[in-house]
Amino acid sequence: MANPQMVMYDEEFRQINTVLEKLLRESHSKVIFLVDKNGQLISGVGDTEKFDTTSLASLTAGNIAATGGLAKLIGEKEFSILFHEGEKDNLHISIVAGRVILVVIFDSRSSLGLVRLRVKKTSDELTGIFEGLLKKAEEREKQGTSDFPFAEITDDDIDNLFS
């Protein structure tokens, strides 16, 4: 298949949130999201209730996909950082570990320079976590010890979803 199954475990989820919380504080930003390249939200910290996070995740992934297509057209591999400047809020989007998207929303209490600097450090930490995560998922699969919840699923379970 095109890319391996994406999984998230408690331990890595906590590590990721710790790193994101730190970025939030050190960059003085309002809210930070981590999104899978396929458009699924992985996590968010800060003022997340003020945003429609599902839509945000999908549109961010669409945006990265579209600019990635543009990059290829002009002979670049990808644009690893995108920046959108608004009247009040700004959007800093970057690709981490080749497959997840880090979205930082900030206003005039911060600056592009500061966000860029802090994001760089955070990216390295996140890359480490995601590499570990991938390895862990692979190992579990090899051992056949996947604690996969759907192995026991029945037709009734599925039908109930639509009732």
Add this chain to the structure above:
Amino acid sequence: MSFINYASREINCKIVYYGPGLCGKTTNLQHVYQKTAPEAKGKMISLATETERTLFFDFLPLALGEIRGFKTRFHLYTVPGQVFYDASRKLILKGVDGVVFVADSQEERFDANIESIENLRFNLQEQGYDLDQLPFVIQYNKRDLPNVMTVDELRRELNPTGVPEFEACAATGEGVFETLKAIAKLILIDLKKGK
């Protein structure tokens, strides 16, 4: 690829509605949106031109309920059907878990259907997917119109492998949920196999 989050106990799957321009993909999503309880759906996003043609994609997130303690979410996408939007279609297929092909049953759209389903197979291959290995269902839409081909004729060309198929009139909603339910089921069965 579906995303399983053991930490928040969620599972997310991506369904793409594919088919020629004006076959009724957006109408399918609109019907699902209208008939789904507010707490089970997110906002429907349509990136469309001023004349309501899909420009990049439509997006509808559904959170239908729980299976074995896991919140099960389906993210529904449509692609822009017109031939010249091929680059966008490829992007939307990334990470797909299941495909609905919406065929336009009208005689004059027959060639467009064939072209679109071949385009689907080709674009999937480019991403490393094989349509025959993927959860896949076909919907014969616009059955209410007078100039339609018979389902037998459509099946012969569009569904030689016999994947689940449904007659529909997306404009009234007939067949829309049957189609969605079928693709969701195939995706979950696929997950069960632990792919």
